[in-house]
Amino acid sequence: MAIIAVAGRKGGVGKSTIAGNLASEFAAMGRTVVALDADPQHSLAAWAAQGRGMLARCVEKVEASEALPARARRAEKTADIVLIDTPPGTPATTYQAALAADLVLLPCGPSPLDLLALKDALALALKARAERRSKRPRIRFVPSKVLMNTNLGRSLSSSLKDIGKKVLPPIGQRVAVAEAVAEGLTVREYAPDSPAHAEFEKLAKAVDKIVSR
Numbered sequence: 145m146a147i148i149a150v151a152g153r154k155g156g157v158g159k160s161t162i163a164g165n166l167a168s169e170f171a172a173m174g175r176t177v178v179a180l181d182a183d184p185q186h187s188l189a190a191w192a193a194q195g196r197g198m199l200a201r202c203v204e205k206v207e208a209s210e211a212l213p214a215r216a217r218r219a220e221k222t223a224d225i226v227l228i229d230t231p232p233g234t235p236a237t238t239y240q241a242a243l244a245a246d247l248v249l250l251p252c253g254p255s256p257l258d259l260l261a262l263k264d265a266l267a268l269a270l271k272a273r274a275e276r277r278s279k280r281p282r283i284r285f286v287p288s289k290v291l292m293n294t295n296l297g298r299s300l301s302s303s304l305k306d307i308g309k310k311v312l313p314p315i316g317q318r319v320a321v322a323e324a325v326a327e328g329l330t331v332r333e334y335a336p337d338s339p340a341h342a343e344f345e346k347l348a349k350a351v352d353k354i355v356s357r
C-alpha cells in the first residue's frame with residue numbers, strides 16, 4: 145500500500161496526465177486505486193468525467209477545505225495505491241501532499257525554466273521529509289513531455305540527474321496522450337499498442353518497484 149503524490153510548482157508539465165495514466169497502469173496490475181484530485185481546478189476529475197473509463201471509477205475530488213494528509217490516509221485504508229494530483233503554484237497543498245506521501249513524483253518538462261521551477265518543488269518535498277524525520281517521502285524526477293530525438297530531450301535526464309535525485313523513465317510528448325484525454329480515457333485504454341502507452345507502462349513498473357520495497 146502506498147501514497148504517491150505528483151507535484152510541481154509549474155502548470156502544464158504533465159502532473160495530471162501522469163497521475164491519471166499511472167492510476168490506469170496500477171489498476172491493470174491488479175491494484176485497487178484511488179486518485180485524489182487535490183487541484184481546485186479539478187482537471188483530473190474533468191478528464192475522468194469526459195468518459196466511462198477506469199478514471200471515472202477511481203478519481204475523487206478533494207476540496208480545498210479538506211485536510212489532505214487525513215484524506216489520503218483514509219483512502220489508503222481501502223486502496224492499494226493512492227495517487228494525489230496536486231495543483232501548481234500552491235506550496236501549501238504540495239507540502240501537505242508530501243507530508244502524506246510515500247513517494248513524490250516531480251515531473252519536469254524540457255525547458256530550462258521547467259528545471260528552475262522543479263527546484264522549488266524539490267525543496268518543499270525535502271522540507272516535508274525533514275518535518276517527518278523520516279526517509280519518506282522518497283523523491284523521484286520524471287522527464288515529461290519530452291521531445292524524443294531532440295537535443296533538449298536528450299539532455300533533460302542528465303540535467304535532472306545533476307540536481308541530485310534519481311530520474312525515472314521519461315514520458316514523451318505524444319499526440320495519443322492528448323487524444324486520450326479528449327475521450328476521457330487513459331492511454332492504456334485509448335491506444336494500448338502505442339509508444340505512449342509503452343512509456344507509461346515502463347514508468348509505472350519503475351514506480352511500483354520503489355513503492356513495493
Ligand SMILES: Nc1ncnc2c1ncn2[C@@H]1O[C@H](COP(=O)(O)OP(=O)(O)O)[C@@H](O)[C@H]1O
Nearest residue numbers: 155156157158159160161289316317318321322
Ligand atoms: N506526454 C504528453 N504528450 C502530449 N501532451 C501532453 C503530455 N502530457 C501532458 N500533455 C498535455 O499538456 C497539457 C498539460 O498537461 P497536464 O497534465 O494538465 O499538466 P499539469 O497537471 O502539470 O498542469 C494538457 O493539455 C495535456 O493533455
Ligand SMILES: [Mg+2]
Nearest residue numbers: 159160183187
Ligand atoms: Mg494538473
